[in-house]
Amino acid sequence: MEDVDDAVQALAGPLRVLVTVADHRHVTRAAHELGLGQPTVSRALARVQEVVGVPLLAPHGRGVRLTAAGHALAAAARRALGEVERGVRAVREDDSPATGRVALGFLHTLGAAAVPALVRAFREEHPGARFRLTQGAAGALLAQLTAGDVDLVLTSPLPAAPGLRARALLEQPLVLCLPAEHRLARREHLALADVAGEPFVLFEHGYGLRETADAMFAEAGVRPAVAFEGQDAGTVRGLVAAGLGVALLPAPGPARAGVVERPLSGPSTTRTLGIVQREGPLPRVAAAFRDLVLARPELLGRSG
Numbered sequence: 001m002e003d004v005d006d007a008v009q010a011l012a013g014p015l016r017v018l019v020t021v022a023d024h025r026h027v028t029r030a031a032h033e034l035g036l037g038q039p040t041v042s043r044a045l046a047r048v049q050e051v052v053g054v055p056l057l058a059p060h061g062r063g064v065r066l067t068a069a070g071h072a073l074a075a076a077a078r079r080a081l082g083e084v085e086r087g088v089r090a091v092r093e094d095d096s097p098a099t100g101r102v103a104l105g106f107l108h109t110l111g112a113a114a115v116p117a118l119v120r121a122f123r124e125e126h127p128g129a130r131f132r133l134t135q136g137a138a139g140a141l142l143a144q145l146t147a148g149d150v151d152l153v154l155t156s157p158l159p160a161a162p163g164l165r166a167r168a169l170l171e172q173p174l175v176l177c178l179p180a181e182h183r184l185a186r187r188e189h190l191a192l193a194d195v196a197g198e199p200f201v202l203f204e205h206g207y208g209l210r211e212t213a214d215a216m217f218a219e220a221g222v223r224p225a226v227a228f229e230g231q232d233a234g235t236v237r238g239l240v241a242a243g244l245g246v247a248l249l250p251a252p253g254p255a256r257a258g259v260v261e262r263p264l265s266g267p268s269t270t271r272t273l274g275i276v277q278r279e280g281p282l283p284r285v286a287a288a289f290r291d292l293v294l295a296r297p298e299l300l301g302r303s304g
Contacts, residue, residue, distance in 0.1 A: 022074035100285025105141040113302040138208030151286035169297035171270040199227035199245040
């Protein structure tokens, strides 16, 4: 409680003095409770009166008393200080690794297994920690990070943008997903050139996996025929299972009837997964979660 009181005192010391004087109706007793000298209390009261521009004090014997205006302001200050105290307590609870809240953004493809594994590992060390989880496209997540709506983003590819700090964690293999009855389904390895004439099911523009796929196509000299575009890996796999195209997805993926995964051969067959934060300090709870992710990157490679 003392640390909260100290913070409130630093934020609104003169008003706390006014409230304490109103409670005790005596400057000396108020000074004793506050642990201040009487001259310090008198100066604080005079400062409040000067700022307000209304008489708050009146002579009373050898000391002073609060006027009606002083008591009215003290009542308002008491309510305001209560809100400040609750606010200080709330932000400290949100910052603490023991009770705080991590605002985490991540790609859809990390939501089935990777993020639950990371959150579980963190909660094993900090059972009182809370999370606000946001899934989305890489571009949208980074915009939220820049705006301060999330603390951290798990994404791919990693941005090189002013004000953002990205750290690579692991290389995740990408595979070709084909319908089980596809003519190439029995091949052990495939190159993008092998499926250059096939209809593709890709993520929409703005998603990190689409950016990675487009770079791989360009490197291989392939211009894909895009049959469908989706927003999550489950939908993409479902379209592949229906025989509507082939897809590039992270491995290993969840087992899906009607879909086979084949390793890729070629110069680029992985995507770089990493964690991104804004430049500058993080809330302590978010920094602790970041450190766990950096220490256990293998959890980020889980698929489900």
